Amino acid sequence: MTNSKNTGLVPPSAFALGGDLNVTRIGYGAMRLADGPERPADPAAAAIWRPPADRAAALDVLRAAVEAGVNLIDTADAYALGANEELVAEALHPYAEGVAVATKIGVLRPAPDEWVPLGHPAYLRQQAELALRRLKVDRLDLLYLHRLDPAYPIAEQVGTLRRLQEEGKVRHIGLSEVTVDQVREARETAPIAAVQNLYNLATRGHEAVVDYAAEHGIAFVPFFPIAMGAHAGPDGPVAEVARQIGATPAQTALAWLLRRSDTIVPIPGTSSAAHLKENLAALELALSDEQFAALSALGQDEAADGVAA
Template sequence: MTTAATATPDDVFLLGGETSVRRVGFGAMRLTDATGDGTQAGARIWRAPADPADAVLVLRRAVELGVQLLDTADAYALGENEALIAAALHPYPEDLVIATKVGHLRPSPTEWVPLGHPAYLRQQVELGLRRLRTETLDLVQLHRLDPAYPLADQVGALAELREQGKVRHVGLSEVTVEELEEARRVTPIASVQNHYNLAERHHEALLDHCLDAGVAFIPFFPLAIGDLARPGSAVDAVAAELGATRSQVALSWLLHRAPHVLPIPGTTSVTHLEENTAAVRLALNDDQLQRLGTTLAP
């Protein structure tokens, strides 16, 4: 099991070239009552859990295990996900990095509407500061680019807050190489958070570009590998060879993919959390990496 005491420098990335984080983080999105009815069905991420006790236990256990990067967003449960993190962990450990995202409206449980008006982005940062009970947000990522406003204006709003000391690092989500480079002409970009996992590799070129640029690549849905987890698959075979879970193999593949990849698996289970954080200790040999790297969903 990976703990703060057993982590090594190989497990660490310098976010923005200065902020050290262990590479397996935690995505807090799932710590919600997804449908508002207690079923956890769907992905509406609309309300905080009616009874937050289990979510608090998961967050506190994550920190105990040495997790240093927590990912949330103002759009998760209309800000209640941020407030939950504060309730569980404030005052924060000095080495904890909380990443949040701004730039999405949630007018209903099924709607995610990008809004990049600079004034709105500034307002959401201010609300994030309140909900997370801090004077500076460690990492603020633009949740989605809004085509209604120039990219430079959207990123510029976050750059202005960075200059004011309210934001330490600026990041992006679901962008292209060209959009990343346009943003970097406005302000330093510390991270990019795009959809990527063993079964979803459309952002290979961006991942490699981020490596060259020293930008962290944070793959969301790192465990959503679908049919690749089926019995008899390469993932299943490698897991059996190593005495590991298929989720651990999927995470380990991401960690082996490049040193700037920071997966943020989410879960509502302490047991699964412990399994996920232990993936950092799973060594894949060249043959296993080759089999995993060339397999594709049928």
């Protein structure tokens, strides 16, 4: 896979999430396995509203992911109003040994283009119970707060998940789209095993969170990990490095994430089994120090903007 001229080291291919949940460092994001209304008010938001029209193909992709070695599947109760969780269970239950499913609670979906945080403790508990039923498990491997709700104290929202953990219904707790200060505050109430934020080569506003997660052994799970914008053009810098290491630009973007921190666990989503295997091949790629530095420089302006905000 790698070019013989490349002298970089291949990053670790696995991570012990929460200290005891061993996951391959490329998971699978199931969000893409959904469809939208025929005339959405916001086309960008519509693709996560209904179960997939081609259910058989979606089930095949989920099964192909596990067969290829993926053992972290990511979903949420907000994806297709719970139908995405049901899809994961239909494809994979009973789950193979070592396969972990992460889900998220804390967001209402009153319409295809609306995502409304709701951190009321009773609602969070209800959604956790529904997730247990839809995923057909007695304990959720990883349960995220999909978004923090500013209407409720962080300790109250995280405390609800902590109580579920103490009851044996949740193994590990995660947060999504949070700052370092919010993670620190949440950790005063419960151990935080994972943080899922938007992060990729071109969108680098969460550099401080990546570093904090690495320092404290927390999994940093970037969603939309392959989005690269203009950098990914055929004559762009990502494509140039990709040619040097004998890979695709998407694989190169994933390889950069894996090299960026040993606690990063990307969850690229796809509806194609071929793309799935292509993504997983990034685990075998090595970037030299020079190649890693060149790619890292692409997002410096974005990272600076994120820190200032």
